[in-house]
Amino acid sequence: MLLYQFRMAFLSLKRNPFLSALLIGGVALGIAVSVSFLNIHQLLAQNPIPEISDRLFYVQIDAWSPNSAFDSDNPEEPPDQLTYRDARGLMESDIPTYKSAMFKSLMTLHPEREDVRPFRVMTRLCFADFFPMFDIPFRWGSGWSRSADAGPDRVVVLSYETNVRLFGDVDTVGRSVRVEEDDYRVVGVMEPWEPSPKFYDVLNGAFQGAEGMFMPFDFTEPLEINTSGNTSGWGFTTGVGFRELRLESEYTWIQMWVQLDDADQRDRYLTFLNAYTEGQKALGRMERPFNNRLRNVEEWLDVREVVPAHATTMAILSVLFLVVCAFNLIGILLGKFLARAPEVGVRRALGASRRSVFAQHLVECQTIGLLGCFLGLLLSLVLLRGIDRLFGSEGSTLSLEMVAVGFLLAVAAAFVAGVYPAWRICRIPPATHLKLQ
Amino acid sequence: MHNKVRFWLIALEVALTLAIIVNCVGMVLDLRAELLRPTGFDEENLLFVRTEPFGTQYEDETFRNTRQDQDLARLRSMPGAVDAVALSSVPLSGGGSGTSREAEGSDISTTVPYFVVTEGALGAIGTRLVAGRDFIAIDFEVEANEEGFIPRRNIIVSKKLAEKMFPNGDALGKTIGDGAGNVEDTIVGIVDPLQNFWLSSPVGETTMLQPGRPGDRSSMLYLVRTEAGSRSAVASGLEEVLLAEQNERIVTIQPLPEVKDGFYRDNRALVQILLWVTVLMVLVTSLGIVGLTSFSVTERTRQIGTRRALGATKGDILRYFLLENWLITGCGLALGALLAVALNYTLLQAAGAAKLDFRLLIAGMFLLWGTGVVAALAPALRATAVSPEIATRTV
Numbered sequence: 001m002l003l004y005q006f007r008m009a010f011l012s013l014k015r016n017p018f019l020s021a022l023l024i025g026g027v028a029l030g031i032a033v034s035v036s037f038l039n040i041h042q043l044l045a046q047n048p049i050p051e052i053s054d055r056l057f058y059v060q061i062d063a064w065s066p067n068s069a070f071d072s073d074n075p076e077e078p079p080d081q082l083t084y085r086d087a088r089g090l091m092e093s094d095i096p097t098y099k100s101a102m103f104k105s106l107m108t109l110h111p112e113r114e115d116v117r118p119f120r121v122m123t124r125l126c127f128a129d130f131f132p133m134f135d136i137p138f139r140w141g142s143g144w145s146r147s148a149d150a151g152p153d154r155v156v157v158l159s160y161e162t163n164v165r166l167f168g169d170v171d172t173v174g175r176s177v178r179v180e181e182d183d184y185r186v187v188g189v190m191e192p193w194e195p196s197p198k199f200y201d202v203l204n205g206a207f208q209g210a211e212g213m214f215m216p217f218d219f220t221e222p223l224e225i226n227t228s229g230n231t232s233g234w235g236f237t238t239g240v241g242f243r244e245l246r247l248e249s250e251y252t253w254i255q256m257w258v259q260l261d262d263a264d265q266r267d268r269y270l271t272f273l274n275a276y277t278e279g280q281k282a283l284g285r286m287e288r289p290f291n292n293r294l295r296n297v298e299e300w301l302d303v304r305e306v307v308p309a310h311a312t313t314m315a316i317l318s319v320l321f322l323v324v325c326a327f328n329l330i331g332i333l334l335g336k337f338l339a340r341a342p343e344v345g346v347r348r349a350l351g352a353s354r355r356s357v358f359a360q361h362l363v364e365c366q367t368i369g370l371l372g373c374f375l376g377l378l379l380s381l382v383l384l385r386g387i388d389r390l391f392g393s394e395g396s397t398l399s400l401e402m403v404a405v406g407f408l409l410a411v412a413a414a415f416v417a418g419v420y421p422a423w424r425i426c427r428i429p430p431a432t433h434l435k436l437q
Numbered sequence: 438m439h440n441k442v443r444f445w446l447i448a449l450e451v452a453l454t455l456a457i458i459v460n461c462v463g464m465v466l467d468l469r470a471e472l473l474r475p476t477g478f479d480e481e482n483l484l485f486v487r488t489e490p491f492g493t494q495y496e497d498e499t500f501r502n503t504r505q506d507q508d509l510a511r512l513r514s515m516p517g518a519v520d521a522v523a524l525s526s527v528p529l530s531g532g533g534s535g536t537s538r539e540a541e542g543s544d545i546s547t548t549v550p551y552f553v554v555t556e557g558a559l560g561a562i563g564t565r566l567v568a569g570r571d572f573i574a575i576d577f578e579v580e581a582n583e584e585g586f587i588p589r590r591n592i593i594v595s596k597k598l599a600e601k602m603f604p605n606g607d608a609l610g611k612t613i614g615d616g617a618g619n620v621e622d623t624i625v626g627i628v629d630p631l632q633n634f635w636l637s638s639p640v641g642e643t644t645m646l647q648p649g650r651p652g653d654r655s656s657m658l659y660l661v662r663t664e665a666g667s668r669s670a671v672a673s674g675l676e677e678v679l680l681a682e683q684n685e686r687i688v689t690i691q692p693l694p695e696v697k698d699g700f701y702r703d704n705r706a707l708v709q710i711l712l713w714v715t716v717l718m719v720l721v722t723s724l725g726i727v728g729l730t731s732f733s734v735t736e737r738t739r740q741i742g743t744r745r746a747l748g749a750t751k752g753d754i755l756r757y758f759l760l761e762n763w764l765i766t767g768c769g770l771a772l773g774a775l776l777a778v779a780l781n782y783t784l785l786q787a788a789g790a791a792k793l794d795f796r797l798l799i800a801g802m803f804l805l806w807g808t809g810v811v812a813a814l815a816p817a818l819r820a821t822a823v824s825p826e827i828a829t830r831t832v
Contacts, residue, residue: 022728026721033714068546106655108491108687118491120687181493226655234537240586310707313464313784317714320457320780324718327450328725334443335732390706392699420442 002363009364016336020368023332027372027410030325032379035406036387037311037318039380039398044207045307048195052135052259053297057266059256060295061086061277065234066287077303078291079232079252080203084220087254089276091127095269096258098133102126103220103227103254104201104211110178111166121162121212122228125220131157131188133259134200141173141188144216148187152218157188162212180223184215197306199297200257204229206306207393227253260294270294322413329368329417337361337425348430361422362415369414377406444765447729451769451805454722456776459801460790461711461718463781467791468708471638472701477595477631478528479563479662482519483693484672485527486512486659492685495654502650504683505657509555511682512659515674517667520561522660525553525651526634527691529700533634538645539616540602546616547602550633551645558646559593559628561662567596569609569626576625576648590647592622596629598643622647636700668692719808726812730762734820741820742827751821758817759810766809770802777801 013020047053062070062078063086069075082090087101107123124130131143144155156177163172163186176183197206219225224242231253245251260266273292280286295303344357377398384396488508494500505523512521526533535550552558559571576591592613599608614621622645633644652658663671669692676688734741741754777798784790 019728022724026724029717029721033717106489108489110491118687120489180491240581308703310703312787313790314707314710316784316787317457317461320453321714321718324450324453324457325721327446327453328721328728331443331446331450331725332728332732334446335728335735339732339735387706387710390709392702392706424442 005360005363006367008360009367012340012364013367019332019336023329023336023368024372024375026325026328026332027369027413028375028379030322030413031373031376031406031410032383034318034322034409035377035380035398035402036383037314038405039384039402040387040396041307041311041315042399042402043396044197044311046196047298047301048197048199049134049297053199055259055261056133056297057258057260057269057294058297058300059090059258059273060291060293061090061273061286062288062291063250063252063280063286064288065250068234070232076291078293080304081230081232081252082254082256083250083252084247084254086276086280087256089280090256090273093269093272093276095260095265095272097261097265098129098259099256100127100130100133100258101217101254101256102130102200103229104204105225105228107179107213107215107225109162109166109213119165123213123215124211125215125217125225127217129259130214133257134195136193137191139189139191140171141186143214144187149216149218152216154182154184155187155216156184157190157214158186159190159210159212160192163189179213179215197301199301201229201255202301202304202306203255206301206304221247229253258294266294322409326413326417329365329413330420333365333418333421334424337421341425341428344425344428345430348428354426357428358422358426361425362418365414365418365422366411369410369418372414373407373410376410377403380406443729443733444768447726447765448769448772450722450725451766451809452773452776454718455770455773455798455801455805456780458715458718458804459777459793459798460780460784461715462801463791463794463797465708465711465715466794466797468704468711471636472704472708474632474638474642475630476529476697477562477564477628478693480693480697482663482665482668483563484661484663484668484675485691485693485696486661486675486679487527487689487691488657488659488679488686489655489689490657490683490686494685501652501654501657505555505650505652508657508659508679508682511678512661512675515661515671515678517663517671519662519664520557521662522558522561523555523651524558524658524660525551527658527696528552528632528634529693529697530634531636531700535635535640537615538602538613541612541614541621543602544616547643548640549598549613549643549645550635550640551647552633553647553649553651555651556648558660559626561660562631563662564628564631567627567629569593569624571626572646572648579648586620587649588620590620590622590649591625592648593626593628593646594624595631595642595644596627597639598645599624599627601639601643719805722805723808723812726762726766726809727816730758730813730816731819733761734758734816737820738823738827741823742825745823745825754821754823755817758820759813762809762813762817763806766806770805773805774798774802 049056059082060078060080061082063083064070064079069077070079071077082101091099091101093099102124104122104124106120108118108120110118128144128146128149136143139160143157144153148155156179158166166177167175172186172189175186177186194209198208198210226246231251233249233251258269260269270292274290277286277290277292348357381398384398388394388396509521509523512518533550535548537546538549539546556572556574556577559566572591572593579587579590581587594608600606602608602613603611608624609627610624612621612623630642631644632642635641661671672690672692675690679688745754778793781790781793785792
């Protein structure tokens with residue numbers, strides 16, 4: 001029966017190709033636009049590390065000025081980064097499974113080859129735990145050991161791209177690379193790894209790529225490495241030396257992540273944070289009320305409002321666009337169906353039930369919906385390319401989930417748009433139309 | 438009205454379309470305005486040259502300063518170059534420093550983005566001095582105190598900053614400081630306009646210029662202004678010239694238009710997408726109107742014939758269908774105005790949008806009304822072609 005109805009539907013669509021193209025094209029356009037923008041929104045809002053995101057916590061303590069809040073628009077928010085000395089203090093705790101303070105800085109690399117000029121690469125200074133905590137995949141070698149942190153040993157981890165630029169597509173574990181003035185040993189080369197959003201550092205461009213090199217945090221002091229990320233400060237800092245300005249000041253410029261596997265561990269760590277703050281208060285710092293925060297990845301991305309507002313706006317507008325397309329569909333279907341009233345009158349007179357006429361027309365709507373959906377999904381692939389080009393991003397792919405959403409939207413739109421016209425046509429009294437024949 | 442449902446369908450479609458396009462175009466206008474703000478920089482003729490040294494000798498301040506002076510002299514002497522200065526950050530790049538400042542006699546602190554610049558900056562930038570004076574040599578001869586900072590400086594501010602900190606318009610000669618008396622800078626000049634490195638308004642336009650020695654051991658930045666039309670010629674020779682001076686450094690060159698393109702990329706992309714959405718919406722809606730008017734004509738073919746047979750002119754028939762169309766779009770537009778306000782409110786709450794401009798709403802109503810007429814015209818003209826005899830045919 002269904003097959004028969006589909007065949008009837010195709011016949012009906014073939015009868016007026018222009019109108020059918022208009023109907024299918026309308027659905028396709030609505031699906032393409034809404035699926036594309038929903039897809040972009042989803043890409044921006046996705047959880048970049050779903051398996052462990054609820055066990056990774058961003059650490060914040062309020063060491064800001066006693067006189068004013070860090071963010072005057074959100075006075076309850078503690079500063080978004082830590083001071084160097086607080087990061088040092090918090091790294092003392094053994095409670096977290098993994099923990100790493102971190103920041104990023106530009107470093108100069110000197111390739112071995114004479115014909116390649118030195119270049120600068122964004123480098124993350126972090127602890128050994130950074131790699132296991134974020135589950136970072138390695139192509140060759142691994143991260144450095146905790147004992148290398150303490151040295152600090154002259155070791156680095158390279159991104160795949162940096163490795164290619166320096167040496168080519170070869171295993172370079174154990175080889176040496178000159179960073180600034182010294183030689184370092186490569187202990188690992190990562191697989192291409194681009195979490196998006198870049199959850200571990202949303203403060204300096206949430207959609208920037210990952211760093212090209214990683215080295216032990218404790219080189220910060222001996223090499224006087226300055227951050228390339230944001231620094232926020234309050235009050236007046238005297239002195240000009242690196243030590244006074246960076247290490248001993250109230251400037252906040254260090255980020256810190258910890259992994260806490262269960263509620264108990266989390267409670268113990270919070271107790272530790274509060275005790276640490278208490279200790280600092282005793283030293284005359286941190287005059288603001290207790291305001292320590294542990295936020296997991298999703299909470300942190302939420303607080304930082306990582307998804308650009310315009311992406312949300314476009315998603316809303318694109319769904320409304322589909323609604324308008326559906327309205328259009330109702331109007332045209334209504335006309336198309338009612339124009340067929342005499343024919344339906346004959347069928348009804350020959351014994352077709354209301355129910356079967358209704359079903360027949362709904363199936364026709366669904367046929368239009370499905371064809372439109374198929375065409376729309378193809379169109380959205382093109383649209384995504386175009387949008388990528390406009391924004392200078394790349395590789396926005398249509399997720400399987402969005403294909404499903406597109407399918408559901410098409411079926412729903414075709415159903416909603418089809419019900420009224422189909423109902424109208426099945427209510428045709430057979431007699432009036434027979435008279436006209 | 439013959440068919441109520443069909444009437445309301447079109448009306449609702451028109452209403453939704455109005456609501457969406459008015460919000461889209463509002464956002465487009467907002468984004469365009471941001472894009473077209475004058476920057477105060479002679480955009481077409483400016484090059485930014487960053488040098489990132491890797492030798493240890495740059496840790497020595499005297500070496501660094503001598504290097505900077507020599508680089509600037511060399512850059513100025515290049516054929517096609519008009520002027521060159523050193524400064525602390527690239528404008529329209531998103532990255533730079535701000536400092537917290539209070540106006541003399543006030544305790545409201547404001548975040549002030551600033552450039553540290555060497556002598557001749559105003560000329561090299563190309564902005565206009567509207568009050569006071571340019572920096573002079575003596576402004577640069579300030580010494581740090583024993584604590585390592587410079588407590589008193591003469592500064593130049595953008596007009597927007599002057600107005601923000603001194604709303605009475607008497608900024609010239611006044612001081613702005615850190616509030617604790619450690620730093621107090623005197624405003625000696627006001628320029629207009631002058632954007633900085635931040636995108637958002639108004640903080641992107643409230644700029645301070647500090648005389649000094651920008652750059653440190655890891656990075657120095659130069660601004661080169663070229664003669665009109667010779668920007669790329671100067672750029673092509675720059676790296677070689679600087680490396681010939683001293684080669685233990687990485688030199689990167691960026692023309693300002695390129696920086697600006699990157700800065701406003703999202704903004705431009707969004708403008709295009711919103712315009713496309715607007716055009717498609719109007720197109721879809723007009724197709725809807727064409728379709729429905731056509732059906733309404735087809736359905737009433739006999740009725741039209743009868744009316745024609747009873748003496749109605751072609752003009753009467755045309756007027757009838759157009760009037761029907763006006764009535765429908767009119768209702769839709771009235772409803773759409775309400776929807777537009779509601780959608781604007783929702784978007785402002787949930788995400789980002791421009792506040793609804795009522796002139797825009799009126800313009801949108803006229804546009805859709807016109808579109809409705811044009812869309813209905815073809816089917817309505819077809820209706821006038823119905824011959825009176827059709828009324829008699831099938832009886």
